[in-house]
Amino acid sequence: MIIGILLCxxxxxxxxxxxxxxxxxKLATPVVYSGCLLLxxxxxxxxxxxxxxxxxxxxxxxxxxxxxxxFRLDALAAAFLAIINIGAAGxxxxxxxxxxxxxxxxxxxxxxxxxxxxxxxxxxxxDAYSFLFAWELMSLTxxxxxxxxxxxxxxxxxxxxxxxxxxxxxxxxxxxxxxxxGGGGFYTFDAMRTHPLPPGLAALALxxxxxxxxxxxxxxxxHIWLPLAHPAAPSHVSAxxxxxxxxxxxxxFIRITFDLLGPxxxxxxxxxxxxxxxxxxxxxxxxxxxxxxKRVLAYSTIENxxxxxxxxxxxxxxxxxxLAGAAALALTxxxxxxxxxxxxxxxxxxxxxxxxxxxxxxxxxxxGGLIKRMPVSSAAVLVGSMAISALPPFNxxxxxxxxxxxxxxxxxxxxxxxxxxxxxxxxxxxLAAALAAACFVRAFGTTYLGRPRSAAAEGAVEADRxxxxxxxxxxxxxLAAGIFPTIVIDWLQPVSRLLVGGAMPAQGGGNWLSxxxxxxxxxxxxxxxxxxFVVASAGIVATAVHRFxxxxxxxxxxxxxxxxxxxxxAQYSATSxxxxxxxxxxxxxxxxxxxxxxxxxxxxxxxxxxxxxxxxVWDLGYAPVARSVNAAATVLxxxxxxxxxRYLGLVFLTLVLLLVALALWE
Amino acid sequence: xxxxxxxxxxxxxxxxALAPGVTGxxxxxxxxxxxxxxxxxxxxxxxxxxxxxxxxxxxxxxxWLFRAAPYLIFATTWVSAALVxxxxxxxxxxxxxxxIAIVALLGAARFLQALAALDAGTSFGGIGASRExxxxxxxxxxxxxxxxxxxxxxxxxxxxxxxxxxxxxxxLRVSLGMALIALVIVALAENARxxxxxxxxxxxxxxxxxxxxxxxxxxxxxxxxMAGSLRLLLYLSLIACIFAPFGLLTHAAGLLAHAGAxxxxxxxxxxxxxxxxxxxTTIAKxxxxxVPDFLGIALMLGLLxxxxxxxxxxx
Numbered sequence: 001m002i003i004g005i006l007l008c009x010x011x012x013x014x015x016x017x018x019x020x021x022x023x024x025x026k027l028a029t030p031v032v033y034s035g036c037l038l039l040x041x042x043x044x045x046x047x048x049x050x051x052x053x054x055x056x057x058x059x060x061x062x063x064x065x066x067x068x069x070x071f072r073l074d075a076l077a078a079a080f081l082a083i084i085n086i087g088a089a090g091x092x093x094x095x096x097x098x099x100x101x102x103x104x105x106x107x108x109x110x111x112x113x114x115x116x117x118x119x120x121x122x123x124x125x126x127d128a129y130s131f132l133f134a135w136e137l138m139s140l141t142x143x144x145x146x147x148x149x150x151x152x153x154x155x156x157x158x159x160x161x162x163x164x165x166x167x168x169x170x171x172x173x174x175x176x177x178x179x180x181x182g183g184g185g186f187y188t189f190d191a192m193r194t195h196p197l198p199p200g201l202a203a204l205a206l207x208x209x210x211x212x213x214x215x216x217x218x219x220x221x222x223h224i225w226l227p228l229a230h231p232a233a234p235s236h237v238s239a240x241x242x243x244x245x246x247x248x249x250x251x252x253f254i255r256i257t258f259d260l261l262g263p264x265x266x267x268x269x270x271x272x273x274x275x276x277x278x279x280x281x282x283x284x285x286x287x288x289x290x291x292x293x294k295r296v297l298a299y300s301t302i303e304n305x306x307x308x309x310x311x312x313x314x315x316x317x318x319x320x321x322x323l324a325g326a327a328a329l330a331l332t333x334x335x336x337x338x339x340x341x342x343x344x345x346x347x348x349x350x351x352x353x354x355x356x357x358x359x360x361x362x363x364x365x366x367x368g369g370l371i372k373r374m375p376v377s378s379a380a381v382l383v384g385s386m387a388i389s390a391l392p393p394f395n396x397x398x399x400x401x402x403x404x405x406x407x408x409x410x411x412x413x414x415x416x417x418x419x420x421x422x423x424x425x426x427x428x429x430x431l432a433a434a435l436a437a438a439c440f441v442r443a444f445g446t447t448y449l450g451r452p453r454s455a456a457a458e459g460a461v462e463a464d465r466x467x468x469x470x471x472x473x474x475x476x477x478x479l480a481a482g483i484f485p486t487i488v489i490d491w492l493q494p495v496s497r498l499l500v501g502g503a504m505p506a507q508g509g510g511n512w513l514s515x516x517x518x519x520x521x522x523x524x525x526x527x528x529x530x531x532x533f534v535v536a537s538a539g540i541v542a543t544a545v546h547r548f549x550x551x552x553x554x555x556x557x558x559x560x561x562x563x564x565x566x567x568x569x570a571q572y573s574a575t576s577x578x579x580x581x582x583x584x585x586x587x588x589x590x591x592x593x594x595x596x597x598x599x600x601x602x603x604x605x606x607x608x609x610x611x612x613x614x615x616x617v618w619d620l621g622y623a624p625v626a627r628s629v630n631a632a633a634t635v636l637x638x639x640x641x642x643x644x645x646r647y648l649g650l651v652f653l654t655l656v657l658l659l660v661a662l663a664l665w666e
Numbered sequence: 667x668x669x670x671x672x673x674x675x676x677x678x679x680x681x682x683a684l685a686p687g688v689t690g691x692x693x694x695x696x697x698x699x700x701x702x703x704x705x706x707x708x709x710x711x712x713x714x715x716x717x718x719x720x721x722x723x724x725x726x727x728x729x730w731l732f733r734a735a736p737y738l739i740f741a742t743t744w745v746s747a748a749l750v751x752x753x754x755x756x757x758x759x760x761x762x763x764x765x766i767a768i769v770a771l772l773g774a775a776r777f778l779q780a781l782a783a784l785d786a787g788t789s790f791g792g793i794g795a796s797r798e799x800x801x802x803x804x805x806x807x808x809x810x811x812x813x814x815x816x817x818x819x820x821x822x823x824x825x826x827x828x829x830x831x832x833x834x835x836x837x838l839r840v841s842l843g844m845a846l847i848a849l850v851i852v853a854l855a856e857n858a859r860x861x862x863x864x865x866x867x868x869x870x871x872x873x874x875x876x877x878x879x880x881x882x883x884x885x886x887x888x889x890x891x892m893a894g895s896l897r898l899l900l901y902l903s904l905i906a907c908i909f910a911p912f913g914l915l916t917h918a919a920g921l922l923a924h925a926g927a928x929x930x931x932x933x934x935x936x937x938x939x940x941x942x943x944x945x946x947t948t949i950a951k952x953x954x955x956x957v958p959d960f961l962g963i964a965l966m967l968g969l970l971x972x973x974x975x976x977x978x979x980x981x
Contacts, residue, residue, distance in 0.1 A: 368787065369727070369787065371729040371730075371731060371785075372729050375730075382731075382781075386774065386777065389773075389777060390770065390773075391770055391773055391774040391777055392763070392767055392770050392771055392774060397767075397770050401766055401767065401770075404766055404810070405823070407814070408814065408817055408818065408823065410976070411818060411975065411976050411978075416977070419976040419977055420973065420976070420977070422976065423811075423814070423969060423972040423973050423976050424969070426810070426811070426814060426972070427807055427810075427811060427965065427969050430806060430807035430810035430811070431803070431807045433806070433807075434773075434802055434803040434804075434805075434806035434807055435803050437773060437776075437777055437799065437802065437803075437806075438799035438800070438802070438803050440777075441777060441780045441781060441784070441795060441799055442799075444781060445780070445781055445784035445785075445795065446784070449729070449731065449781060449784045449785045449787070450727070450784055450785065450786070450787030451727050451787035514761060514762075520761065521822060521824070521827055522821065522822045522823070522824070522827075523764050523817075523822060523823040523824055524761045524762075524764065524824065525762075525763055525764060525766075525767050526761065526762045526763065529759065529762040529763075530745065530762060530763055530767065530771070533741075533745045533748075533759075533762070534738070534741045534742055534745050534771075535741075537740075537741040537744050537745060538737040538738050538740070538741035541737055541740060541741065541889070542737045545718060545737075545885050545888075545889075549718035549719055549885055550718060550719050550720060550721060550722075550884065550885055552720075552721030552722065552884075553721065553722045553724055554721055554722070554723050554724065555723075555724050555725075555726050556723050556724070556725065556726065557725065557726055558725035558726065558727055558728075558786045558787070558788050558881055559723075559725070559788075559880065559881060560786075560788040560789065560790055560880070560881075561790050561880060563789075566788070566789060568787060570788075570789050571787045571788065571789060571792060572784070572789060572791070572792020572793065572795070572796060576792065576796065577792060577795065577796045577799075578796070579796065580796055580797055580799075580800035580954070580955075581799070581800050581803060583955060584800060584803075584804075584955075584958045
């Protein structure tokens with residue numbers, strides 16, 4: 001099995017090479033994307049069936065000479081491979097249609113298959129060297145994909161910030177693996193498993209992994225690159241970066257903390273829970289303040305990463321206290337939500353892509369009324385929006401429901417600190433879920449509903465068949481995973497058995513198709529029946545009303561409380577829709593202020609209302625660093641204009657100082 | 667099996683039949699408290715019949731979503747109302763969804779309602795949607811905290827199990843008291859009652875829920891009015907079955923026992939209407955930006971109750 005998967009990955013790399021040659025041809029776009037689609041589908045199938053298979057390892061004679069490149073396929077890797085490749089298949093299918101509108105396909109096509117291959121390799125890697133190599137390949141190819149839109153304003157900055165943060169993350173991971181190798185050169189994961197670190201060093205390694213994987217996943221406060229870089233890429237790449245690459249980062253976190261780090265200590269879960277909770281709340285609040293459609297989606301990715309980290313934190317706490325069943329519940333919830341987020345974020349980013357193709361607009365303030373011009377894609381985006389807002393019967397609700405259930409079993413935890421922390425995290429999660437609904441009412445409402453706010457939105461046409469196909473399939477998967485969640489949960493059982501030594505109760509028994517997290521008397525949820533009841537009662541009532549009451553319809557201008565003829569400008573805009581929330585939450589979190597600029601009487605200038613938001617993370621965390629780097633650079637600038645004598649003198653001085661230091665050290 | 671299925675169907679039809687009556691009763695009681703005669707209790711039924719028979723006037727700018735939303739809003743509200751035990755717990759489909767699912771189903775109804783409000787592209791729809799989502803963003807977490815509290819006390823999130831626990835072993839607890847206050851605040855907010863919103867107002871700038879349904883007419887409006895009544899009945903039943911489960915049947919019993927349980931349920935609903943009408947008459951509506959503070963109280967009470975139970979180490 002693993003050989004087949006590796007061959008597919010090699011084929012993806014070969015496709016990347018071929019794309020550089022093909023790029024001038026007319027067929028390049030369909031050939032590359034359909035190749036990626038096929039390979040991803042094969043990979044997803046292979047991965048999905050090998051979750052239950054026994055782990056297999058293969059060693060290739062490349063990489064470090066005395067280690068070789070080790071690749072291992074176990075349940076965790078297989079589950080994440082399936083998530084990655086389903087997302088990749090969707091993005092490739094969308095790309096077949098969307099790629100035709102690309103202005104510079106040559107900047108995208110070679111890197112796209114390489115990016116897919118790199119993400120697969122990260123998950124397969126079983127030694128530190130190949131892991132970091134694949135990780136860097138993933139960072140660099142995605143960076144290249146971001147930079148493919150280099151002519152758009154803001155991309156250069158996005159690419160720069162992304163490169164900096166990616167280097168920081170890799171550096172942290174490098175040091176983390178350095179610690180894990182234990183000074184004895186245990187570079188393979190197998191050796192790391194058999195040589196656990198002492199608790200102090202392990203905590204340090206966890207901290208480094210949180211920085212390394214957390215920065216790639218978009219954990220607050222390391223998230224600043226994400227809302228810049230993800231939206232800058234072409235939309236199908238944005239979907240990959242948001243829906244899939246963040247999952248690779250989550251994989252790295254799970255692999256190291258649950259598998260390689262040795263016995264879990266209870267307090268490790270506290271920083272993960274706190275960071276996860278803050279990430280969820282901050283992410284969605286940022287999304288509510290944003291007016292750029294793709295940035296709204298990128299911030300909502302941050303929110304969902306926070307939710308996943310909360311579930312992982314709970315799983316860590318349960319595992320440390322030996323509560324295997326509860327740990328399996330929380331871990332399954334995390335993995336299920338990771339898969340769900342890949343699905344609905346895929347639909348939403350594809351939707352953003354079709355909107356951009358149709359109108360050339362990304363600002364919510366200039367869209368509107370697209371539901372009439374793009375009926376199918378808007379229906380798919382509606383499903384995605386409801387799923388991401390955790391509304392039944394879609395998949396987002398099923399996984400968030402599992403996370404709430406795992407919060408409800410956490411009074412079993414013996415540590416008082418966690419008992420006080422977990423309810424507060426629960427509030428943050430519930431707040432994030434409610435705010436996400438507000439956020440997507442706003443995003444969907446201003447994009448697709450109402451009247452068009454610009455000529456471009458008025459002239460929009462429906463997207464091409466491939467784009468619509470990808471969106472409809474993913475929307476259908478959102479519904480399917482929501483009404484048959486038990487299939488996914490049972491499929492994930494081997495993963496929790498591998499990592500926490502326990503599993504959720506088998507979902508096949510008990511009431512038909514219900515999720516039962518602990519026992520049937522405690523809680524159950526049956527997505528299928530909820531869906532069936534809602535559809536049946538809506539259908540029956542609608543039929544009855546139309547049959548027996550009235551079916552007459554008259555079209556007339558909107559009543560609007562008797563104010564006729566208000567133009568589309570009088571509609572609520574995205575900024576005004578979030579004004580109450582900006583006032584309630586923004587005044588605390590973002591120090592938001594509104595400034596009214598009222599020209600004196602007789603002045604012809606229009607009056608202006610300006611809103612001012614500050615990002616606390618940037619102001620407190622990054623701005624000081626950037627300022628001090630700048631200041632240091634200004635001071636050191638003088639060194640650039642010295643005479644050759646002084647340079648030689650400096651070199652000599654450095655040498656002497658180093659020798660003195662060495663002498664003192666000895 | 668047939669008995670429980672019949673009870674389940676009976677309950678679904680019962681809430682449907684009762685819901686407009688509850689709305690009518692509250693209106694009548696409020697009118698009497700304000701020394702008005704008020705419309706008859708059965709007026710909402712007549713309104714519904716009249717609305718159902720009328721033609722629909724659709725705004726030109728609306729899409730299919732605007733037409734589908736009323737039926738979906740009604741259906742989600744009805745399904746969630748059917749999951750709340752009224753006179754008997756442990757019905758056939760009671761395991762379909764727990765309290766969290768009920769909260770989320772109501773959330774789905776609200777989501778669709780807010781989208782439908784934005785669909786016509788009018789300024790009043792926007793004002794309603796934006797305020798409704800602001801209120802919901804605080805009311806929903808507060809409700810989840812109430813759910814946590816009740817679930818930790820009863821050891822289950824399934825309403826039937828909670829109700830059975832409350833009937834058999836329930837008792838006075840500080841955390842449950844806090845949860846009750848929080849739940850009442852949430853219920854007032856979710857049902858657009860005073861002090862959060864005024865169901866009777868048509869003064870444009872103060873309304874929230876009414877602003878969202880401004881463009882609706884005919885059968886669509888009937889569906890939405892019906893969903894609103896169902897939501898009110900749902901919250902009254904919810905409070906009754908958790909905090910006043912007297913007379914609730916927990917197992918299949920004879921016809922007489924059913925009649926007794928039904929009578930107890932109706933009595934509880936009447937008491938709930940009286941309390942709601944009194945509350946609404948005695949307090950004034952809040953400014954819209956005072957509402958977050960009001961809901962914040964509910965959120966904090968819910969959190970405090972949950973914390974107490976976590977520290978006490980339930981479950």
